[in-house]
Amino acid sequence: MGVLNTIRQVLGLGVETDATREADPEDLFGMSTAYLSMEADLGFVPTGEAALCFADVDSTAFREARSDVEAVLEIGQEETGTAASFIEDSHGYSWVVLRDPDFEDLVTSVHFAADTLIEGGFGSRLLAALFSFDRDRTTAYWVYSFRRGAYYPFVPTGGRERDSALEFKLESNLDGELETEADTSYWYPMWPDGDAHPWG
Structure with a gap:
């Protein structure tokens, strides 16, 4: 199975029948308190970066919805200083x-972007939101899957390897604060290119 098909199955377009609960963009605000536990209990500090991943649609309506996202984030940058950029992987x-x-501004901006696409009728195109943390040169991510309506941890270690033990520790520590994915087969590895973030 190719990487693209796997992404579609686990995070995107092929798992409606596998969804355990409907995704709710309000879930994103769970990170507003969970990040405090990441730092206080586990020593992971926010990197100051977060990202929203989605699949484009070649349509005028989607281009208008994307323009709305850009406008919302531009207003947000003026108010909070949150910088936004659009890239393709x-x-x-x-x-x-x-x-x-x-960090709380990051969470709010991710929510605004996701909610704007949902209001435009393109919630099904949302794949995941990622929040990144660092500790002693280790980067860990909390991934929110919009198709599963749940969070899961992802800790890449380079060379398409991951630190599963640390992922389980993160899940165990934050299970009471975040709606976490119980089925670990859906903890999809969003591999970065080299040492970069998954978004490049």
Whole structure:
């Protein structure tokens, strides 16, 4: 099975029948408190970056919805200083990458972007939201799967390897604060290119 098909099955277009609960963009606000536990209990600090991954649609309506996202984030940048950029990865998926030292502003901006696409009728195109943390040169991500309506941890270690033990520790520590994915087969590895973030 190719990487693109796996992404579609686990995070995107092929798992409606496998969804355990309906995704709710309000779930994203769970990170507003969970990040405090990441730092206080586990020593992971926010990197100041988060991202929203979605699949484009070649239609006028979608282009208008994407323009609405850009407008919302531009207003947000004026108010909070959260910088936003749009990039496309090597698999053809689009990302809204957000940067802000204030973690709660990041969470709010990710929510605004996701909610704007949902209001435009393109919630089914949302794949995942990622929040990144660092500890002693280890980067860990909390991934929110919109198709599963749940979070899961992802800790890449390079060379398409992951630290499963640390992922289980993260899940165990934050299970009471976040709606976590119980089926670990859906903890999809969003591999970065080299040492970069998954969004490049």
